[in-house]
Amino acid sequence: MKPSRLIGLYPAHWRERYAPEFSALLEELPVSPSVVLDVVVAAIGARLSYMRRRFTGADGNALLAFIVMVPSIVVVIAFALKFKLGVAGPFDAISGPAQGTAILHYYLVFAPWLSLALASRALVRPTVRRSGAGLFSIQLQTRADPMTLAIASVALLVLFVLMRYFFFQHSPVWGSLPTWPAPWPWFPPPWDRR
């Protein structure tokens, strides 16, 4: 077997970048079990690293933060279409099946918070180090990843719209926060308030 065929074991994005030069290198080397084993182990490592990075790295956090928030974004767009532009279709399509589904409602309200937490986790990394006897230092490592910043901004926007709706639109006096034991700001669901 030609060792260059082992390149197929690597992830696609790796092959796109390195396949020509890597196959050139493999052609120059004598075929031996150690070379084959080294390439196989490295290919498995590349695949694992790619998967880990996809789901735990900054991009993974941004992606997860966005996926978590998608239902809330859909609801906010449906609100805007119905109450600002008078297009009721999408809102009614969502609110019909969701009538009385409290768990979905809670999810929609808390999802942007969760998204924000996930995005923040990628943007700021605090570390606590012991710097002497009884002394600890807290360090904040920052990362201005554009995609994560964009997701965090969208999460803040969605939160603003939802909170504005829940806190202000349905409070007795515009601009005043409901006081305990007034209705929870996130209850009843908006589709029960029509």
Next chain:
Amino acid sequence: MFLLDVPRTLYRTSIYRREEYLLRDPRAPSEAAMLILMSLATGPKHGYAMMTDIKSFADTRLGPGTLYTALARLEEDGLIAPVASDDRRRPYRITPSGLTTLRARADSLRRLASVATKRLATR
């Protein structure tokens, strides 16, 4: 002044100080990566040339998979960069950031070697 210490500390611990961050971080260059940086310190080389050079000065044979794993990571970290070439065998060169990392690691190893030599002398 405390107020000035806050931005200073944030900057000092920020990953924008990439070289220092790489030295502290668990993602700091591996042994294979350091051998590659040492090899490229004398000039741009392609994969096979790096392997033979490393074999000559470190008596270590890096496998092709190990070599390219380390190369990909060094490139991602901005410590090396590819050099334009018509050949399929693409050469790489060390970047200024890579030189800084190599110098810092060499200093660190020199200090460790010095401590080891002194302590061995007492026995």
